[in-house]
Amino acid sequence: xxxxxxxxxxxxxxxxxxxxxxxxxxxxxxxxxxxxxxxxxxxxxxxxxxxxxxxxxxxxxxxxxxxxxxxxxxxxxxxxxxxxxxxxxxxxxxxxxxxxxxxxxxxxxxxxxxxxxxxxxxxxxxxxxxxxxxxxxxxxxxxxxxxxxxxxxxxxxxxxxxxxxxxxxxxxxxxxxxxxxxxxxxxxxxxxxxxxxxxxxxxxxxxxxxxxxxxxxxxxxxxxxxxxxxxxxxxxxxxxxxxxxxxxxxxxxxxxxxxxxxxxxxxxxxxxxxxxxxxxxxxxxxxxxxxxxxxxxxxxxxxxxxxxxxxxxxxxxxxxxxxxxxxxxxxxxxxxxxxxxxxxxxxxxxxxxxxxxxxxxxxxxxxxxxxxxxxxxxxxxxxxxxxxxxxxxxxxxxxxxxxxxxxxxxxxxxxxxxxxxxxxxxxxxxxxxxxxxxxxxxxxxxxxxxxxxxxxxxxxxxxxxxxxxxxxxxxxxxxxxxxxxxxxxxxxxxxxxxxxxxxxxxxxxxxxxxxxxxxxxxxxxxxxxxxxxxxxxxxxxxxxxxxxxxxxxxxxxxxxxxxxxxxxxxxxxxxxxxxxxxxxxxxxxxxxxxxxxxxxxxxxxxxxxxxxxxxxxxxxxxxxxxxxxxxxxxxxxxxxxxxxxxxxxxxxxxxxxxxxxxxxxxxxxxxxxxxxxxxxxxxxxxxxxxxxxxxxxxxxxxxxxxxxxxxxxxxxxxxxxxxxxxxxxxxxxxxxxxxxxxxxxxxxxxxxxxxxxxxxxxxxxxxxxxxxxxxxxxxxxxxxxxxxxxxxxxxxxxxxxxxxxxxxxxxxxxxxxxxxxxxxxxxxxxxx
Numbered sequence: 012x013x014x015x016x017x018x019x020x021x022x023x024x025x026x027x028x029x030x031x032x033x034x035x036x037x038x039x040x041x042x043x044x045x046x047x048x049x050x051x052x053x054x055x056x057x058x059x060x061x062x063x064x065x066x067x068x069x070x071x072x073x074x075x076x077x078x079x080x081x082x083x084x085x086x087x088x089x090x091x092x093x094x095x096x097x098x099x100x101x102x103x104x105x106x107x108x109x110x111x112x113x114x115x116x117x118x119x120x121x122x123x124x125x126x127x128x129x130x131x132x133x134x135x136x137x138x139x140x141x142x143x144x145x146x147x148x149x150x151x152x153x154x155x156x157x158x159x160x161x162x163x164x165x166x167x168x169x170x171x172x173x174x175x176x177x178x179x180x181x182x183x184x185x186x187x188x189x190x191x192x193x194x195x196x197x198x199x200x201x202x203x204x205x206x207x208x209x210x211x212x213x214x215x216x217x218x219x220x221x222x223x224x225x226x227x228x229x230x231x232x233x234x235x236x237x238x239x240x241x242x243x244x245x246x247x248x249x250x251x252x253x254x255x256x257x258x259x260x261x262x263x264x265x266x267x268x269x270x271x272x273x274x275x276x277x278x279x280x281x282x283x284x285x286x287x288x289x290x291x292x293x294x295x296x297x298x299x300x301x302x303x304x305x306x307x308x309x310x311x312x313x314x315x316x317x318x319x320x321x322x323x324x325x326x327x328x329x330x331x332x333x334x335x336x337x338x339x340x341x342x343x344x345x346x347x348x349x350x351x352x353x354x355x356x357x358x359x360x361x362x363x364x365x366x367x368x369x370x371x372x373x374x375x376x377x378x379x380x381x382x383x384x385x386x387x388x389x390x391x392x393x394x395x396x397x398x399x400x401x402x403x404x405x406x407x408x409x410x411x412x413x414x415x416x417x418x419x420x421x422x423x424x425x426x427x428x429x430x431x432x433x434x435x436x437x438x439x440x441x442x443x444x445x446x447x448x449x450x451x452x453x454x455x456x457x458x459x460x461x462x463x464x465x466x467x468x469x470x471x472x473x474x475x476x477x478x479x480x481x482x483x484x485x486x487x488x489x490x491x492x493x494x495x496x497x498x499x500x501x502x503x504x505x506x507x508x509x510x511x512x513x514x515x516x517x518x519x520x521x522x523x524x525x526x527x528x529x530x531x532x533x534x535x536x537x538x539x540x541x542x543x544x545x546x547x548x549x550x551x552x553x554x555x556x557x558x559x560x561x562x563x564x565x566x567x568x569x570x571x572x573x574x575x576x577x578x579x580x581x582x583x584x585x586x587x588x589x590x591x592x593x594x595x596x597x598x599x600x601x602x603x604x605x606x607x608x609x610x611x612x613x614x615x616x617x618x619x620x621x622x623x624x625x626x627x628x629x630x631x632x633x634x635x636x637x638x639x640x641x642x643x644x645x646x647x648x649x650x651x652x653x654x655x656x657x658x659x660x661x662x663x664x665x666x667x668x669x670x671x672x673x674x675x676x677x678x679x680x681x682x683x684x685x686x687x688x689x690x691x692x693x694x695x696x697x698x699x700x701x702x703x704x705x706x707x708x709x710x711x712x713x714x715x716x717x718x719x720x721x722x723x724x725x726x727x728x729x730x731x732x733x734x735x736x737x738x739x740x741x742x743x744x745x746x747x748x749x750x751x752x753x754x755x756x757x758x759x760x761x762x763x764x765x766x767x768x769x770x771x772x773x774x775x776x777x778x779x780x781x782x783x784x785x786x787x788x789x790x791x792x793x794x795x796x797x798x799x800x801x802x803x804x805x806x807x808x809x810x811x812x813x814x815x816x817x818x819x820x821x822x823x824x825x826x827x828x829x830x831x832x833x834x835x836x837x838x839x840x841x842x843x
Contacts, residue, residue: 063174063177063181063182066157066178067181067182069190069193071096071194071208072091072092072094072316073090073094073096073674074090074093074095074212075089075090075315075318075322076088076320076322077299077303077323078323079323079324079331080324080325080326080514080669084294085290085294086290086294086295086326086328087299087303089306089316090316090317091316092205092317093206093207094207094209094211094212095209096209097192097222098189099185099186101211101223102192103222103225105230105268106210106222106225106233107192108266108268109227109230109233109259109263110191110234111266112234112259112263112268113231113234113235113262114148114149114234115148115149116262116266118150118184118188119184122179123148123150123151124150124151124175147171150175150178150179150191151172152195152237153187153190153191154171154174156191156194156196157190157194193211194208194209196240197212197216197217197233198236210222213233213236217229217233218285226280227277231257231260231263231277232252234259235255235256235258235259245282245284249375252282253281253282256278257278260274260277260278261274283377294331295335296525297518297519297521297524297530298324298331298667300524300528300530301518301520301533301667302667305667305668306320318673318674319673320671320672320673320679321674322670322671322672323669324667324669325515325667325668325669326518329778330516330517330774330777330778331516331517333517333777334507334517334774335519336408336773337770337771337773337774338504338505338747339522341747341749341773342503343497345499345501345749345757346497346499346500347450349500351468351471352471353472354471354472354473354477354478355384355385355387355412355479356384356388356389356412356477357475358392363392367392367475367477370397370400371384373397374400374402376436376437376439379404380403380437381402381403381411381435381436381437382402382411382435383400383402383411383412384400384411384412384413385410385411385479386401387399387477388477402436406482407482407483407484407485408481408482409482410479411480411482412477412478413434413435413477413493414477415431415474415475415476415478416433416440417431417432417474418432418469418472418474428446430442430444430445431443431469431495435491439490441480441482441492441493443478443480443492443493445469445472445495447468447495450468450495478495479495480493480494498522498523500751501749501750502522502531502750503521503522503747503748503767503770504518504519504520504521504530504535504646504748505517505747505774506745506746507743507745507746508654508743509742509744510654510739510741510742510743511658513654513663513664513665513666514669515667516743518532520532520533520534529752531752532646532647533645534645535645536629536643536645538642538644538733539640539642539726539737540728540729540735541601541724541727541763542649542724542725542763543622543638543640543642543649544639544724545598545653545698545702546621546622546652547609547610547618549625549690549695549698550617550618551594551612552694552697552819553621553691553694554613554617555819555822556612556613558697558818558822559594559700559701559817560593560803560816560818561593562591562592562803563593563594563604563608564591564592564604565583565590565592565602565605566588566590567580567588568581568607572634572635575634579635581603581604581607582603583602583604584601584603584727588604589602592605594609594701595704596800598701598702598704598705599701599709601724601725606639607635607638610638611635615633615634618631619633624690625651625662625689625690626651626652626655626662626664627648627652629642629643629645629648630642640726646747647746649735650665650745651664653737653739653744654739654744655690656690656695656698656722656739657740657741658695659788660688660689661688661689662687663684663685663687664684666682666683669682669683670682691792691819692790692791693790693791693792693793694819696787696793696817697793697818699787702723702724702739706721706722706738710725710762710763710764711724711764712764714736714771714772717776719779719783719784720786721739721740722739722787723736723738723768724738725762725767727762727763727764730756731761732750732754732755733748733749733754734748734750734757734762734765734766734767735747735748735749735763736763736768736770738768738771738775740779742783743775743779745771745775747768748767749767792819793817794818794819794820794823795817796815797810797816799828800813800814802828804827804828805825805826805828806828807828807829
């Protein structure tokens with residue numbers, strides 16, 4: 012009999028069904044939980060993802076480029092990321108395939124994520140306990156580069172995957188690849204430290220060519236870089252770059268992107284990069300920096316450095332080269348007169364010598380490259396010797412620091428001379444003459460004694476010294492000839508303007524932009540001295556109280572300033588006075604007393620008003636010293652004032668930028684001179700006529716060698732602290748200024764005619780068309796008459812010594828010199 016409480020067990024078949032139902036329920040719950048978790052993860056990490064639609068209007072930071080006036084020569088680049096966009100089709104197929112082989116060979120087949128790769132990477136990270144890494148497809152790299160931070164975390168990886176799906180859904184493969192090729196980072200390619208982005212800019216910076224011109228080997232080098240740009244940089248780590256390149260080529264064979272023969276030939280090609288230079292420092296650094304300041308003020312830093320603007324500057328790069336050469340050589344001439352001061356750097360002992368040798372040997376040189384040791388300048392070597400040594404491209408006229416390894420006596424046409432044997436790095440050697448007599452020319456009278464050692468340079472140089480030289484010749488055996496130079500202490504500026512358009516065609520603001528970016532052409536106010544006098548004389552002529560023939564008494568005179576209540580007894584530069592002389596003679600020989608008398612007659616306000624209307628915006632003094640150029644002005648201002656005279660009395664603001672286009676080629680601005688008549692053309696012509704005499708027979712006779720119709724004026728300030736020459740021909744006005752930045756005296760012999768005019772002449776010879784013989788046109792309102800230069804009156808018929816003079820209509824003298832007057836004139840002149 013069965014116990015009633017005993018349980019009746021279900022048959023085995025029912026038990027199995029019960030467990031199956033439980034498992035099914037648990038499985039469904041698990042799926043729901045997993046699905047909910049996945050949904051939650053997607054919702055949590057995807058709720059604030061960036062919008063991928065923004066990639067459809069791809070506007071990455073681009074380089075702003077500044078070109079010369081013809082639009083074909085690059086002057087400067089401004090950017091935070093060096094990038095130039097290219098279309099997908101402009102990138103050669105073999106270059107695209109190199110990137111696919113290196114980064115994502117299955118790119119065209121997956122949905123943007125390599126799931127197996129992610130699982131492998133996660134496993135390795137868990138086993139190693141390291142950071143999150145690996146398994147990023149091209150689409151994932153694109154998502155990361157555009158829209159996410161670069162910190163390696165699992166959270167970022169999840170967001171990256173979610174964003175990758177969105178990108179793959181929104182764009183086709185070609186569009187994604189286009190974004191990738193234009194956006195990825197290829198390392199720092201230039202000394203300015205800005206990163207290089209995009210395949211086109213990488214091609215230009217590493218190989219000096221457009222991406223369309225890349226070989227298979229070069230394309231493989233670029234494809235090596237995204238993984239580790241610094242490690243595989245072909246310029247700084249050529250061995251590592253070659254290993255990575257060869258791996259990429261092998262992968263291309265494996266993935267059927269290249270044949271074994273093509274890869275083998277590419278692997279046999281050495282990894283060679285082309286030396287690159289920064290045009291900002293090479294061509295016109297002072298000009299480029301001034302343009303940069305104008306653009307930043309007008310458009311803001313963001314647009315300047317990221318907007319991809321295309322700028323056309325007014326600069327004529329051929330003239331700019333001539334200006335730089337003329338000012339540099341002129342400053343060196345002045346400095347050479349002060350004596351050789353010694354080497355840039357002298358190692359203190361054998362240990363220091365050995366360290367320098369090791370630092371030089373550590374540099375990697377390619378064909379056409381040498382070492383530059385300029386940055387070692389100083390009594391003590393920098394801690395990072397190797398970091399202070401620059402690798403530069405060999406070029407005639409280049410200035411570099413080089414090490415003397417020996418001093419030898421060699422026979423020359425001038426007898427035995429001492430030469431320093433130079434080490435330029437690698438196997439490149441050279442020599443420099445240490446016996447040059449140019450360093451030992453006699454001192455001019457009253458030259459300051461502080462101007463240094465007047466012995467030849469070999470007395471101040473030793474083996475092991477680093478000296479500054481300029482390369483002059485490459486010999487057949489590839490050795491170099493060099494000239495010893497030194498960085499001048501005296502500084503200067505040169506600025507050239509087209510008076511008809513007011514385009515600033517050339518501007519140099521100092522000896523070296525790298526050493527001193529201070530632009531003395533537009534940032535340094537200095538007294539122009541007598542170079543200001545043409546504006547005083549123009550005011551006098553405009554008042555019609557003075558003509559070129561008006562007689563003024565040049566004699567010791569005490570002038571009283573009614574405003575300040577002070578007295579002043581000026582002198583002429585020569586110290587001598589010449590009695591009654593014409594206005595023309597006064598300006599020709601820069602007589603101070605005459606300028607003061609004109610200023611007294613015209614009044615301060617008349618002169619200041621005229622100067623302001625002609626382009627001088629600096630504040631000028633309200634006393635008689637104004638007439639002698641005591642008011643401080645920028646060289647640019649004085650050049651523009653002279654340009655007003657050369658343009659027949661028409662003024663306009665100087666133009667540095669002629670056109671600005673945005674990244675799409677749309678014109679943002681176009682600048683043309685808005686010329687306004689501010690001085691009567693006849694007054695301008697008479698003033699230019701007076702300035703011609705300065706060149707023909709006065710203080711600037713050296714520039715007659717130009718053999719052109721030149722009007723100009725020298726300027727030398729008190730104690731010779733500044734030296735000027737500003738001169739004009741009909742198509743070009745150029746101002747040259749020299750002086751110390753601390754305003755120390757240059758020395759008694761350092762006059763505008765002696766040191767500034769030769770620089771002007773050298774530049775103008777190179778800048779002007781030798782076939783042009785254009786003269787200043789005579790405008791209406793100008794008349795000519797023969798006068799007696801001793802009296803300023805009309806000359807009688809057939810009078811010996813009579814001269815043709817220029818007048819404003821209605822100002823010709825009405826009296827004629829009589830025979831008696833002529834005799835009295837002869838006696839008067841004999842008294843002086």
